[in-house]
Amino acid sequence: MFHSIVEYYADSQDRCGYCKSPNTNFSHGMWAHSMTVSDYQDLIDRGWRRCGKYCYKPTMDVTCCPMYTIRCRALEFKATKSQKKVLKRFNKYLVGQGTNEKSESTGDGNRKMSTCSSEADMAEGVEQFLESTNVPQNINISNIVKADEDEAFADAKEQSKDEPNVAIESASKPVSNPLDKSKPKEINKGEGYDPAxxxxxxxxxxxxxxxxxxxxxxxxxxxxxxxxxxxxxxxxxDFINELPDDVKQKLEIKLVRTAPPSPEWEATMKETCEVYAKYQTIIHNDKPEKCTPTKFQGFLVQSPLLEEHSESAPPCGYGSFHQQYWLDGKLIAVGVIDILPKCVSSVYFFYDPAYTHLTLGTYGALREIAFTRQLQSVSPALKYYYMGYYIHSCKKMRYKGNFYPSDLACPETYKWFPLKDCIPKLEVTPYSRLDPDIDSVDDKYPKDDDINYVPVLAKGVVMPYKTYKRKSKKSNFEELLLQYSQLVGVVCAKRMIIVSQ
Known part of the structure; x- marks a missing residue:
């Protein structure tokens, strides 16, 4: 049985990628050596996200730009008129009409689902974090001993640096495509879409x-x-399937597993890195040294999620993937996604800037919603499309509200509420308790005794914290462990193995 193994590092203070303030972005972080998809599903439902193997949770009540977890109800999703135009015009492009069309870049066209450029900034910050904390990159669960409550520390063998071996599987999904470059409807005073x-x-x-x-x-x-x-x-x-067989240009979308790396991913790694470098340098004006294959791998390829196949999982299984968009054999865009028990979670989306006129950001989001619905037909619990964070205080990030209907997670009770009902509160103050019930509480908040049953890894031995406490002289670990348990919730705290520091 696989286990999540994490190292918790408490608070951090960084530059904000949204308002550009140098030191007002506060968050909690942990390095995930491995993580089950069930644990990660529970974590993102409590406001966590991952950047490579680094998981972080904004400190919502003090950070400058509060980030609310947003999910689209994929089964109820209805495309707006402008989104339908994107699909129709991309279809025209594929059948050979308007192939030389160009359009101005729009907010939708530059969509970086789950992020803006701050996600790439986060990746750079993670790199500096790892250098300063000397986090060991791999822990092999197969060499870890499970101790009984009365066992003392055991002399464990030196741990192998190899990660757990899991089966490699990939899946591909060819499809036809539509997309466009039309100008979005003008919005009053630049305040963005109002779902209300x-x-x-x-x-x-x-x-x-x-x-x-x-x-x-x-x-x-x-x-x-x-x-x-x-x-x-x-x-x-309907738009995807209405294309004739004799299109001028063929679009194929392939799903390839990236963790563990599948043969399909390894065969296309070079092309993917090249598209990413073009996207970051041209769209985000990043310097080339920030877009190397090594940095790309740490940001968008490495993942702590363990591959999992079960009766409830879709044929491709759960885990981390790239959806590759191939136009006549040329890679033009990549959607980085996690397939989890309840959702498809968008991590990042990038594309070849030569195809900006196709509004690929919006098109990719629509295709990911359609993909979520396809997976739900075989995995009934998988019915949401997670778009990362909704940041109402950052006007250019409000576009996620265009994917309707969607919900936000309350930062205090972690219950879900329709975005349209949350907008009035966020207009008043950037941080808000979204749950209107004043008596509602976080039902996964740990009780006093729960911390004793958190599994701790020390010197190759896993034991409950109450056993660890009797043998350890680290007086400050309990306070850290309590904060960690409150942030990840009691269910994850008792399932995930935390590394002793």
Whole structure:
């Protein structure tokens, strides 16, 4: 049985990638040597995210730009008019219409799901963190001894630096594609999308509805009439599947497992690194030395998530993947995702800047939502699309509200609430308790005795904290362990193995 093994490092204070303040971004962090998908699912539901193998949770009540975990209800998702335009125009591109079209870069087109450039900044900060703390890169669970409560420290053999061996499997999913470069609808005063407002209806649609009502009054069966507004009820999948067989350009989306590295990933690693370097240097103006293959691997390839296959899992299994977008055999975009028991979690999205006119950011998000729904058809519990963090105080990050309906997690009770109901509170103050029930509490908050049963790894031996406490002279570890248990929740605290410091 696989286990999560983590090292907790408490508070950190860094530069904010959103408001650019030099030292106002506060968070808690831990290095994950390995992590089960169930533990990570529970962690992201409590506000954690990962950057490579580093997991972090913003200190919401003090950080400058509070980051709320956002999820889209994929099964209920309805594409907006502008999102449908993206799909339609990409279809036109594939069939050979408008192939030379160019458009201005838009907020949607530059979408970096789960992040803005701050995620890349986080990766650089993680590198400095590892150098300063000397975190050992690998711990092999197979060489760890499980101690009984009454056992003292055992002399454990030196641990191997190899990670747990797990089976390698990859999956691929070819598909046809649509996308576009149209200008988004202008928004008043640059304040971004407001989910609280109902979408306006065009006069043509209102006239059509009035006609339908009159026909119903006359006893005419309107279901037998042709739908004159076919585009209104189209799903993302309808646009994907409507392409003819004889397209001018073929789009194929391949799902490749990156942790552990699959043969498919290793065969395409060079092309992927090249697209990433182009994206970061041109779109984010990063210096080339920040976009090396080594930095890319640490940021978007290495993952603590353990590959898992079970009866409830989709055929590809759970874990970390890249979705590669191949246009006529050329790699043009990559979506970095984690497939978890309840969701597809978007980590990052990057593309070849030569295809900016295709609004690939929005297109990739729509395809990931469609992919979530496809997985849900075989894994019923997997029905959400996690978009990382929603940052209302950063106007350019409000675009995630365009993927409707979506929910935010309350930073105090970790219960979910519709984004449209949260907007009024966030307009008043950047940090807000989103749960309106004043009596509601975090039901995974540890009780006084729970800390005694947190598994601790010391000198190659795993034991409950109450055993460790009798044998150790580290007086400050209990305070650290209590904070860790409160942040990860009692369920994860009792399942995950924390390394003694």
């Amino acid at each position: 407002k109902a979408p306006s209806k065009k006069a043509k649609q209102l006239r059509l509805e009035r006609k339908m009502e009159k026909l119903k009054e006359k006893g005419i069966d309107i279901n037998s009439l042709s739908n004159k507004n076919k585009n209104k009820d189209k799903e993302v999948e």
